[in-house]
Amino acid sequence: xxxxxxxxxxxxxxxxxxxxxxxxxxxxxxxxxxxxxxxxxxxxxxxxxxxxxxxxxxxxxxxxxxxxxxxxxxxxxxxxxxxxxxxxxxxxxxxxxxxxxxxxxxxxxxxxxxxxxxxxxxxxxxxxxxxxxxxxxxxxxxxxxxxxxxxxxxxxxxxxxxxxxxxxxxxxxxxxxxxxxxxxxxxxxxxxxxxxxxxxxxxxxxxxxxxxxxxxxxxxxxxxxxxxxxxxxxxxxxxxxxxxxxxxxxxxxxxxxxxxxxxxxxxxxxxxxxxxxxxxxxxxxxxxxxxxxxxxxxxxxxxxxxxxxxxxxxxxxxxxxxxxxxxxxxxxxxxxxxxxxxxxxxxx
Amino acid sequence: xxxxxxxxxxxxxxxxxxxxxxxxxxxxxxxxxxxxxxxxxxxxxxxxxxxxxxxxxxxxxxxxxxxxxxxxxxxxx
Numbered sequence: 001x002x003x004x005x006x007x008x009x010x011x012x013x014x015x016x017x018x019x020x021x022x023x024x025x026x027x028x029x030x031x032x033x034x035x036x037x038x039x040x041x042x043x044x045x046x047x048x049x050x051x052x053x054x055x056x057x058x059x060x061x062x063x064x065x066x067x068x069x070x071x072x073x074x075x076x077x078x079x080x081x082x083x084x085x086x087x088x089x090x091x092x093x094x095x096x097x098x099x100x101x102x103x104x105x106x107x108x109x110x111x112x113x114x115x116x117x118x119x120x121x122x123x124x125x126x127x128x129x130x131x132x133x134x135x136x137x138x139x140x141x142x143x144x145x146x147x148x149x150x151x152x153x154x155x156x157x158x159x160x161x162x163x164x165x166x167x168x169x170x171x172x173x174x175x176x177x178x179x180x181x182x183x184x185x186x187x188x189x190x191x192x193x194x195x196x197x198x199x200x201x202x203x204x205x206x207x208x209x210x211x212x213x214x215x216x217x218x219x220x221x222x223x224x225x226x227x228x229x230x231x232x233x234x235x236x237x238x239x240x241x242x243x244x245x246x247x248x249x250x251x252x253x254x255x256x257x258x259x260x261x262x263x264x265x266x267x268x269x270x271x272x273x274x275x276x277x278x279x280x281x282x283x284x285x286x287x288x289x290x291x292x293x294x295x296x297x298x299x300x301x302x303x304x305x306x307x308x309x310x311x312x313x314x315x316x317x318x319x320x321x322x323x324x325x326x327x328x329x330x331x332x333x334x335x336x337x338x339x340x341x342x343x344x345x346x347x348x
Numbered sequence: 349x350x351x352x353x354x355x356x357x358x359x360x361x362x363x364x365x366x367x368x369x370x371x372x373x374x375x376x377x378x379x380x381x382x383x384x385x386x387x388x389x390x391x392x393x394x395x396x397x398x399x400x401x402x403x404x405x406x407x408x409x410x411x412x413x414x415x416x417x418x419x420x421x422x423x424x425x
Contacts, residue, residue: 018385021385056383056384056385059365059366059384060365060383060384090366090369091366091384094366094368094369120366120369120372120373123372124368124369124372213351213374214374215351215354215355215374215376216354216355217354217376217377217417217418217419218354218357218358218359218360218376219357219359219416220359220413220414220415220416220417221359221413221414222414223414224410224413224414227413229410229413232349232353232360234349235387277384277385278385279385280385280391281385281386281389281391282385282386284391285389285391285398287388287389287402288386288387288388288389288391288398288402289386289387289388291388291402291406293399293402294399294402294403294406294407295406297403298406298407298410303407303410304410314349324349325349325351325352327349328349328350328351328352328353329352331349331352331353332352332353332355332356332358335353335356335358336356336358340358341358341359342358342359342360342361342413343353343358343359343360343361344360344361344363344406344409344410344413345349345350345353345360345361345362345363345375346363346364346381346387346388347362347363347364347365347366347370347381347387348365348384348385348387
């Protein structure tokens with residue numbers, strides 16, 4: 001029987017919720033939570049240990065956290081390392097990516113993980129790591145674990161491995177020499193593609209070029225001292241009664257809230273409804289997310305011309321890229337209508 | 349959202365803790381914050397200290413809006 005070690009965050013590692021997201025790495029014997037189920041599904045390996053680390057501790061101190069984890073693993077024997085599944089949880093996905101990469105470099109064992117395609121960990125790590133295409137949330141746990149277990153068993157028993165598409169992980173962009181079953185040579189294939197292109201028929205390139213939607217850099221402000229500045233946040237700060245009913249995750253709406261006559265955001269008037277981090281600090285002082293107090297000071301000393309009398313807010317966690325872009329366009333329309341010259345976005 | 353604002357020609361600076369994610373999604377002007385649950389002031393420090401950190405980082409963000417950049421830039425804090 002081969003040996004597997006699993007990485008989980010504080011939530012799935014059964015340490016606690018957001019208030020324990022600063023938890024430092026720890027190693028426990030056997031499989032905990034999802035690792036226990038993974039152990040059940042693996043036919044050729046046993047989960048000997050589970051590494052658990054808080055999401056905030058990992059993304060805020062990545063170098064140190066990774067070092068601690070490598071240290072915890074240094075006296076363990078294992079044949080494969082599995083992280084997650086991380087679904088659409090951004091910090092968890094980044095953590096799984098960072099840990100898998102470091103473990104692979106340090107111990108040269110196969111490493112696998114699973115994330116939803118919109119997890120930021122996918123874009124950052126898919127070139128280097130095998131990241132299975134996972135579900136949006138914990139509802140997909142069983143299915144995602146199964147993919148990981150099946151693939152792990154294949155690796156551990158030296159079975160032939162299929163392409164990213166066949167196996168179900170995010171393509172790394174690696175190219176391999178293969179013998180094609182249809183035995184059609186490249187010259188014939190490319191001419192076929194060309195003919196299809198000429199006739200406006202659909203065809204599939206064998207070398208897709210990744211699309212990256214970069215935006216041209218906006219010209220800088222010529223004079224800060226006369227500029228009208230607006231503040232935006234994805235940190236979920238809203239009036240305490242959340243008048244626009246913005247959801248605490250997967251938000252589809254944004255709100256615009258007046259700061260007229262306010263020198264700072266007061267805790268009994270504003271709070272955060274963000275469901276993706278511990279709200280204690282921002283609830284106690286919303287200015288640490290929407291820095292109205294210091295912007296008023298800059299306004300008073302004449303460094304900026306004018307702070308726009310509303311701020312814009314939504315919740316960033318779990319929002320699809322298309323909803324984020326749509327909300328962005330709606331907010332832009334508003335910014336243009338009120339002659340805002342520049343904006344500061346605070347993300348959490 | 350940052351990209352949509354910039355697409356309209358309005359300069360925007362993103363203050364974020366996950367700088368790599370901000371870079372990867374395509375923000376052009378980026379200023380690092382100190383943490384996810386408390387971007388601009390550590391509640392374990394004094395109010396004065398929090399104000400100082402916030403004043404400093406927002407100041408860099410404001411300067412960033414007036415800086416002529418040729419490529420994606422993470423402003424040093």
